[in-house]
Amino acid sequence: MAKDEGDLASNYQGAFDGHLPFGQRPALLIVDFVMAYLDPASPLYAGVEDALASNERLLAAARAASVPVLFTNVEYAPGGADGGVFYRKVPALKAFDRGSPLGAFPPSLTPRDGELVVTKQYASAFFGTTLASTLTALDVDTVLITGLSTSGCVRATALDACQHGFLPFVVREACGDRHQAPHEANLFDLQAKYAEVIAEDQAIARLAALG
Amino acid sequence: MAKDEGDLASNYQGAFDGHLPFGQRPALLIVDFVMAYLDPASPLYAGVEDALASNERLLAAARAASVPVLFTNVEYAPGGADGGVFYRKVPALKAFDRGSPLGAFPPSLTPRDGELVVTKQYASAFFGTTLASTLTALDVDTVLITGLSTSGCVRATALDACQHGFLPFVVREACGDRHQAPHEANLFDLQAKYAEVIAEDQAIARLAALG
Amino acid sequence: MAKDEGDLASNYQGAFDGHLPFGQRPALLIVDFVMAYLDPASPLYAGVEDALASNERLLAAARAASVPVLFTNVEYAPGGADGGVFYRKVPALKAFDRGSPLGAFPPSLTPRDGELVVTKQYASAFFGTTLASTLTALDVDTVLITGLSTSGCVRATALDACQHGFLPFVVREACGDRHQAPHEANLFDLQAKYAEVIAEDQAIARLAALG
Amino acid sequence: MAKDEGDLASNYQGAFDGHLPFGQRPALLIVDFVMAYLDPASPLYAGVEDALASNERLLAAARAASVPVLFTNVEYAPGGADGGVFYRKVPALKAFDRGSPLGAFPPSLTPRDGELVVTKQYASAFFGTTLASTLTALDVDTVLITGLSTSGCVRATALDACQHGFLPFVVREACGDRHQAPHEANLFDLQAKYAEVIAEDQAIARLAALG
Numbered sequence: 001m002a003k004d005e006g007d008l009a010s011n012y013q014g015a016f017d018g019h020l021p022f023g024q025r026p027a028l029l030i031v032d033f034v035m036a037y038l039d040p041a042s043p044l045y046a047g048v049e050d051a052l053a054s055n056e057r058l059l060a061a062a063r064a065a066s067v068p069v070l071f072t073n074v075e076y077a078p079g080g081a082d083g084g085v086f087y088r089k090v091p092a093l094k095a096f097d098r099g100s101p102l103g104a105f106p107p108s109l110t111p112r113d114g115e116l117v118v119t120k121q122y123a124s125a126f127f128g129t130t131l132a133s134t135l136t137a138l139d140v141d142t143v144l145i146t147g148l149s150t151s152g153c154v155r156a157t158a159l160d161a162c163q164h165g166f167l168p169f170v171v172r173e174a175c176g177d178r179h180q181a182p183h184e185a186n187l188f189d190l191q192a193k194y195a196e197v198i199a200e201d202q203a204i205a206r207l208a209a210l211g
Numbered sequence: 212m213a214k215d216e217g218d219l220a221s222n223y224q225g226a227f228d229g230h231l232p233f234g235q236r237p238a239l240l241i242v243d244f245v246m247a248y249l250d251p252a253s254p255l256y257a258g259v260e261d262a263l264a265s266n267e268r269l270l271a272a273a274r275a276a277s278v279p280v281l282f283t284n285v286e287y288a289p290g291g292a293d294g295g296v297f298y299r300k301v302p303a304l305k306a307f308d309r310g311s312p313l314g315a316f317p318p319s320l321t322p323r324d325g326e327l328v329v330t331k332q333y334a335s336a337f338f339g340t341t342l343a344s345t346l347t348a349l350d351v352d353t354v355l356i357t358g359l360s361t362s363g364c365v366r367a368t369a370l371d372a373c374q375h376g377f378l379p380f381v382v383r384e385a386c387g388d389r390h391q392a393p394h395e396a397n398l399f400d401l402q403a404k405y406a407e408v409i410a411e412d413q414a415i416a417r418l419a420a421l422g
Numbered sequence: 423m424a425k426d427e428g429d430l431a432s433n434y435q436g437a438f439d440g441h442l443p444f445g446q447r448p449a450l451l452i453v454d455f456v457m458a459y460l461d462p463a464s465p466l467y468a469g470v471e472d473a474l475a476s477n478e479r480l481l482a483a484a485r486a487a488s489v490p491v492l493f494t495n496v497e498y499a500p501g502g503a504d505g506g507v508f509y510r511k512v513p514a515l516k517a518f519d520r521g522s523p524l525g526a527f528p529p530s531l532t533p534r535d536g537e538l539v540v541t542k543q544y545a546s547a548f549f550g551t552t553l554a555s556t557l558t559a560l561d562v563d564t565v566l567i568t569g570l571s572t573s574g575c576v577r578a579t580a581l582d583a584c585q586h587g588f589l590p591f592v593v594r595e596a597c598g599d600r601h602q603a604p605h606e607a608n609l610f611d612l613q614a615k616y617a618e619v620i621a622e623d624q625a626i627a628r629l630a631a632l633g
Numbered sequence: 634m635a636k637d638e639g640d641l642a643s644n645y646q647g648a649f650d651g652h653l654p655f656g657q658r659p660a661l662l663i664v665d666f667v668m669a670y671l672d673p674a675s676p677l678y679a680g681v682e683d684a685l686a687s688n689e690r691l692l693a694a695a696r697a698a699s700v701p702v703l704f705t706n707v708e709y710a711p712g713g714a715d716g717g718v719f720y721r722k723v724p725a726l727k728a729f730d731r732g733s734p735l736g737a738f739p740p741s742l743t744p745r746d747g748e749l750v751v752t753k754q755y756a757s758a759f760f761g762t763t764l765a766s767t768l769t770a771l772d773v774d775t776v777l778i779t780g781l782s783t784s785g786c787v788r789a790t791a792l793d794a795c796q797h798g799f800l801p802f803v804v805r806e807a808c809g810d811r812h813q814a815p816h817e818a819n820l821f822d823l824q825a826k827y828a829e830v831i832a833e834d835q836a837i838a839r840l841a842a843l844g
Binding site: 427430441466510544550573582584588590604615 | 638
């Protein structure tokens with residue numbers, strides 16, 4: 001592309017600068033915040049301690065507001081037959097073979113009774129799961145999305161939330177990635193095309209306002 | 212993220228450097244190559260004339276190899292009720308209201324009799340369409356993906372191809388975007404996580420080898 | 423099965439006699455009420471004139487109540503490549519090849535401006551369409567389902583409404599089939615497992631109560 | 634419907650008497666053959682001992698032919714939040730709350746290492762699961778479907794197999810239901826519209842021929 005494309009922000013202006021309203025009945029969806037990304041010995045270790053702390057604060061706020069909380073994790077049958085092409089592409093997904101300690105939630109982000117765990121095999125939390133049906137049956141219209149990694153499962157989940165008819169709000173500080181470049185590039189794409197990327201304090205204010 | 216993440220390529224090494232094989236029964240899927248991105252007067256104009264030429268060559272090669280060819284386009288009911296949250300988020304999607312000339316294929320990428328057009332409302336060509344069923348019923352195992360835009364519908368489609376169990380091969384020169392930065396960032400993510408990003412001449416060699 | 427199964431109603435008692443509540447935000451979904459089933463010369467002619475009259479009354483009631491109204495139809499590319507296995511199985515689906523007059527709506531059940539047509543290729547109105555996304559984005563929680571045929575697209579659609587998290591209410595007199603036996607057998611299964619089968623006057627009372 | 638519809642078989646002739654070919658790469662899919670239907674104390678007990686014996690023979694034949702074997706079961710989070718509208722409609726589904734012994738496979742139909750279990754929450758084994766992706770990634774084109782119950786999960790699964798582009802072959806003796814009437818009515822609908830209903834010995838001959 002040999003073109004005069006200008007800087008990115010002004011290039012997108014007028015075409016990809018729309019906004020979505022926050023709805024009436026939000027849920028908090030914490031994507032794949034598991035030990036595989038937190039254990040320095042893991043091939044997927046991402047150095048996302050700050051995002052962990054942010055999720056702890058958001059989880060407390062959601063619980064205080066009695067907003068539905070859902071967690072996702074990843075689990076494969078031994079050998080990954082249920083992981084299909086994705087499992088073949090990304091050898092590091094072996095970290096999620098059933099029984100692996102890397103698939104566990106950290107103590108501070110562990111589901112309580114009544115909080116649902118959506119177990120998935122692919123990037124999007126909506127793909128091959130009953131998440132959309134569950135959110136619809138729960139009468140949710142807005143999904144606060146956090147978790148790991150921004151360029152992988154968070155983006156795929158926010159895209160699918162939009163496609164399925166839910167208002168996706170991605171919380172910037174509560175997402176993380178192993179490298180800053182794809183983290184920022186994907187937040188940029190999400191804000192431009194599919195979601196609202198908001199700050200943690202905005203998300204917490206939204207939750208507090210529901211009380 | 213205050214961490215020593217190093218350069219991107221070496222950071223991803225060992226975790227996200229897997230590869231997928233090219234299958235036995237490919238199809239060519241040309242995503243949203245329509246006038247909205249080619250007409251300089253369109254809000255979605257992307258300056259993708261080089262990608263157009265690349266698609267013309269790939270289309271000729273696929274037809275010569277008698278490989279199934281599928282095109283996608285986008286079309287909304289007046290007012291966009293069938294576009295849901297996506298249509299609300301991206302006002303520029305009005306370009307695809309039914310009857311808009313911006314939704315038309317360019318003369319050189321027009322489907323022939325027997326070549327299927329998949330009409331979609333969302334980013335992924337698999338979402339809310341019968342594309343996966345069609346590919347399965349056609350016994351396709353590999354999808355050569357081209358089109359517009361890299362950071363939008365191409366990425367969403369390649370992600371979903373992987374999730375649905377097809378081997379996605381994205382042709383670099385045959386994709387395009389309105390700005391180089393998201394174009395490159397998304398090809399990087401696709402290669403790392405969901406697909407093989409290959410050069411046009413590799414794709415043409417694959418098609419020629421089927422004869 | 424050589425067992426003492428008793429009569430059907432008492433056999434199902436206690437296991438399959440649950441009920442669903444009518445929700446707050448219904449939509450009317452008229453499935454495949456097109457000329458293929460109304461034209462005596464069509465291979466799919468079903469003799470459903472009574473159901474047509476019932477749909478006319480329900481449509482008027484839904485419009486009077488300002489409830490969203492959606493229609494489905496069926497359309498295939500020439501040759502049916504987008505109909506996959508279903509089109510191979512049922513040769514009569516050729517009636518829905520693009521451009522066939524059998525695919526048209528009857529004058530009295532024709533969508534008005536602002537009423538959505540969901541074009542589908544398979545039995546379920548949710549399969550390979552954006553219907554679920556549209557209903558979610560419209561904030562619908564309950565779907566009044568009518569149309570043709572009871573044992574085919576109506577049942578498949580009601581099943582999928584339930585699976586997607588919507589409350590399905592099937593209107594008995596507004597559905598029809600080419601033979602009474604599968605009509606009744608499928609209404610029985612739907613009431614037992616997935617939906618509430620209600621009478622037309624109940625449906626009209628529900629709509630009137632919204633005003 | 635006051636019409637001269639004649640007997641059912643002749644009424645359907647010419648419209649719904651098409652056939653599908655058996656493909657090249659079958660899999661055996663055993664739907665929900667779990668203790669809830671086999672334990673006389675269960676509210677879902679169905680008296681399907683003959684179908685159990687038929688599945689044992691089919692399973693042995695599939696293993697001998699090295700055909701992929703997949704089992705489904707049903708499991709809900711406590712309270713059934715992941716069961717949505719379906720769980721509200723059918724109180725008997727409480728039998729599948731996580732940890733219930735009624736959700737277990739009988740000893741003679743227990744998956745071996747390398748045989749996949751697809752855990753589902755809804756009627757169709759394809760709905761909200763990665764089954765379609767798995768079958769595609771395994772290069773399967775034909776699904777031999779057996780299990781429980783004919784009028785519930787078997788029919789929903791066979792319908793979805795057809796919709797997803799797989800050739801569905803339902804094995805008559807290997808399916809069962811709590812009452813003969815819906816069993817027969819649903820096999821009739823399946824044969825007419827979505828699948829081939831075959832006898833056990835035909836299925837076993839197909840498997841033997843692959844050797």
